[in-house]
Amino acid sequence: MHRLIRPFAMTALALCCSAAFAATSADSVPHGELPKWAVPVSYRLAFKVDPSQQSYSGTTTIKVDLKQASDHLWLDGRDLNVSKVTITDAGGKTHDGKYVAVAPNEGVSRIDFGSTLKPQSLTLTIDYTAPLNQQLQGLYKVSHAGVPYAMTQMEPISARYAFPGFDEPRFKTPYDISLTVPSDEVAVANTKQISETPAGDKWKTVTFEQTRPLPTYLVAFAIGPWDVVKGPDISPDAYRSDVLPLRGIAAHGEGHRMQHVLSETPSIIHTLENYYGFGYPFGKLDLLAAPDFSAGAMENPGLVTFRDWLLLLDPDSPAKYVRGSFNVTAHELAHQWTGDTVTLAWWNDIWLNEAFATWMQQKVTMKVHPEYRADLDRITGAEGAMQNDSLVSARKIRQPITGNGDIETAFDGITYQKGAAVIGMFEGYVGEDVFQKGMRAYIQAHKFGNATADDLVGAIATAAHQGDAFKHAFNSFLDQSGVPYVQTKLEQKDGKTVLHLSQSRYLPVGSTGDAKRVWGIPVCVRYGTADGSKVSCEMFDRPTGTMTLAGASNATWVMPNAYGRGYYRFSLAKSEWAELTQHVASLSDTEQLAYADGIDAGFRHGELNAADALNALKPLASAKTREVVVAPLPTVEWIYRNEASTEAQRAKVVGWVKDAYLQRMEQLGYQRKAGEPDGDSLLRSTLADVLALDFKIPEVRTALLKQGDAALAKKADGHLNLTSADPDLLGDALAVAVQERGKPAVDALIAEIPQTTDPAWRNAMLAGLSAAETPELADEARNFALTKQVKVGEMAAIVRGSHDTPAARDALWQWFTGHYDQVLARTGSFASGMLPRLVSGGSCSTAEADRLQAFFEPRLKDITGADRGLAQTREQTLLCAALKAKQDPDAILH
Structure with missing residues (x-):
């Protein structure tokens, strides 16, 4: 699943105690993993669904291996109205059973047999009805242009909303799926359709091939008046003997916009097959553009689902959507091997799915579209994860599961970006070819089954001829939270240049964490020589150590994260920072990103002040590579928003920004x-957003306002003239227009959004509304977000609004606390783990931290996963306040 790192998006999830969250006996309610003495063997799922209705009916037939005598078994089901349970024993005798929703808030249910049955093969047939979900979970209802559709999103634990079953990843079985739907609608599922038969007046039954063994969370189907577009067949290769048919599925009238993504898909599949040495195993491939969706995308085998704006592209689509489309498609298709073919055994190892799909997506992108610079994406993603990983409340990659909330909140930057960075770091340590050999062995050993972290780390270690020390080093990143902090000091000794190393946990100013922690870190150092530079690497797995820098020049400089691939932060003495700054232009792009992160780390650690940071970051703004150019901005924005308090201080930062970026x-x-590199389009978009909306640079705002005014002018047909703005700048132009023109602009956008189905235009208009600055207009926009004119998956784009100033955050807080029940009713408890960050992200005072705690603490019992979101948002707020107190604002003026 690709998770969009934004509130309300699930974003396409170490055992605790002895088994998951609690040991399970035959007669206790399993508030964690289901007991292993009743195991599903296969499913037959039959649904009768009309998307225009509010509910559907289903019959689920499960063959179960009952391994011990019992008068009941446990399974998962939530919000299901079960009318009949039939139990067929191994001898073919049938009798009635009883379905009991024992823990309805968790979705845990029990089937009572009526008598004790000995171990045997049973068949359970369960008839039920259920509502079409309104919160993008299970089998849910959406609409496009006023027309209803029904589709699924099962991951992580939402299959229980759609059908009763064993809703855990370790239970992989084949599925036979049949859908009875209105005769004029299209039904698609994981596998190829094998028959279509009439089923009474205006109904038909569509039956599909049996699936490969799957967990419940990968079952997928969709019903509606879909456009079905044939893509190019994916040709056979050395690892797959049959042609792989490819199709695009989109809401009615949108199918023609899928040609771009369909044309890119064969190269992705072939690249993945060549890497893994294993052909795509799922028979057919459909890519579906969902009218509303909780994640970025979801890797259902054979039927991969996406937010519609990732697939519905035109020649003038924003560059971020075109590039994002490829990256997310590569991510989801990488899952067909890591996640679908080999599945995690339990949710503590969700990184085996998501980290590896993120890492593999970047390898695919580097091969097919090297100009997209996925190598830099990996580093910027890792550095983003480090911000969260610096919290005491941060998750481990392999986080023990203590409840459903831990499952639902496991889809975060630690799982995805930190996990991918750690994989890339150890791949660099053993070598790409060796790592590939280990991955191929891992896939072959566990294909169509389940695996754990030990299986993967063991496969890599075997391929690399590494022993326990390697496994310990790898596991040190999986099984403990935090970012290593490698502190260095140069010394000339006996005619040699020696680099002294020490490691601890990186903790920012104000943290209450314990810094004493040791990892096995593959440390690589670049250092200056008479004729350029060299790199020295070693496994650093002790609190302190040294490296001899052979051939170093007498007055050398050091870059302690050569290649930028190490998942750690580093520290230098001020004089050594100055030396490195003098040589920053000679570093690679990846190393320049690591340099920028090192400056930010030193600033947040209290070793550098604002002037130090601004001076050290300035050379990067003139770099050639987009990602490097914008790398200073998070640090500079923090200084501007939280430290610069006087007009002189703010003017100094704005002057720095203008000098660094306005000419560019x-x-x-x-x-x-015409024909410009998409990197230029992306840089234009980033700079326009930052300069106009964050730093309010007049020249940029004037240019964008001109486009915003033109876009808000009505055409002859009564619609806004949205094509008059540059497609990459439309959202920013509308945002400036909302801030400058006020209520007429807000009202125009609120009137237009319900009449517009184009997802890129909708996103741009939502961005415009979110920029409203006065409390009255911001509240008008947020009230609109609560209506059905705004999709559930779009709400946060408006609600989060502006967090830039205390006044803006206070206004959001007042609105949110007054509309809390309405927000929760639309989003459901599943997305509520994001609510603390939604309403309080960017806060920077003890008072804001305290009001957040006071509001959410008594509500935690009702909002799954919000305890972690509360702890992290509160800690971030307190750390921001501590850093603000530590820094001297007058340093900005020096």
């Missing part, structure tokens, strides 16, 4: 040029 912005211009 003007060189790029405010319109996409």
